[in-house]
């Protein structure tokens with residue numbers, strides 16, 4: 001309690017923190033400062049994709065931090081060049097810009113889309129359509145992009161030029177189109193908004209309309225990308241090719257990183273001085289991300305994510321409880337009858353960490369490397385708590 005009181009004294013009150021001080025982890029198990037252990041179904045909100053203490057990851061981070069922890073982008077560094085090559089080729093894109101977080105990656109994507117449109121069509125074509133219940137970050141611009149009213153408060157004036165349409169409603173999308181629209185940005189599975197996947201038919205129709213009118217398609221893969229849903233990207237569940245893809249969270253399995261990927265059409269839009277970030281392409285974060293990408297791109301790795309996801313869904317669908325289970329791979333939402341944050345607290349007391357996504361959705365984002373034993377133990381606790 002003493003530590004928590006101290007934290008409450010010094011931190012701004014931005015987070016509803018749970019009363020536990022975590023000190024170390026191993027695999028998908030975390031330990032607190034009192035020696036209690038917890039099965040982790042959160043992975044730092046989709047960050048620790050390789051869990052805790054992964055040998056290759058630790059070695060790469062240790063070696064790179066000994067050699068060169070940081071260098072400015074006015075010079076080149078080795079790990080970021082290797083990462084750029086691997087990422088661009090695995091994603092089948094053309095170029096990458098490195099940032100440090102999801103919000104920063106989305107800011108980069110928004111700038112890129114607007115500049116493409118400005119260069120080609122002039123000033124009045126800058127509106128970006130996003131979806132209701134989306135989440136795109138906490139900067140003023142990404143809050144504007146976020147399609148949830150609760151985030152559009154206090155911090156006025158917000159960035160202009162965003163319209164929010166109903167997800168999976170093609171009519172609403174078309175009704176909101178006008179000559180000012182330059183792009184649409186969406187999550188293949190809305191994470192913070194309740195783990196809600198987009199329908200394939202909707203995505204196909206929206207993209208066809210965008211291609212027809214040279215409106216750019218941006219996929220925010222910050223939460224659902226890098227293997228989380230059992231494919232490299234969430235949008236890989238559809239047969240489509242976005243113009244811009246943003247990633248962050250799980251990319252470096254625990255170090256801050258973000259990235260904007262773009263296709264050939266956009267590869268020359270940003271010129272020297274148009275964008276930048278002091279810590280972007282940091283060598284240690286890049287070395288960590290290389291380990292993650294190598295692992296995620298290994299044959300069979302993504303199959304294991306899919307099969308673990310199926311196991312979770314099967315378990316939850318067979319409990320006899322009234323649950324609605326959504327999501328893909330290891331990004332799962334469980335809509336319950338009661339209060340999700342109450343379940344979260346009770347699970348913590350029993351040794352399981354889970355997330356919420358709205359008042360009645362429990363969100364499960366375990367490390368992609370979670371083993372069978374940890375998975376079964378976590379599910380058993382979840383069942384006890386929900387029932």
Ligand SMILES: Cc1ncc(COP(=O)(O)O)c(C=O)c1O
Pocket residue numbers: 100101102103104106135136137138187191192220221222223224248249
């Ligand atoms: C889909 C999506 N985009 C963007 C963000 C913002 O990422 P960050 O917190 O790294 O800025 C999040 C964070 O939850 C997210 O889920």
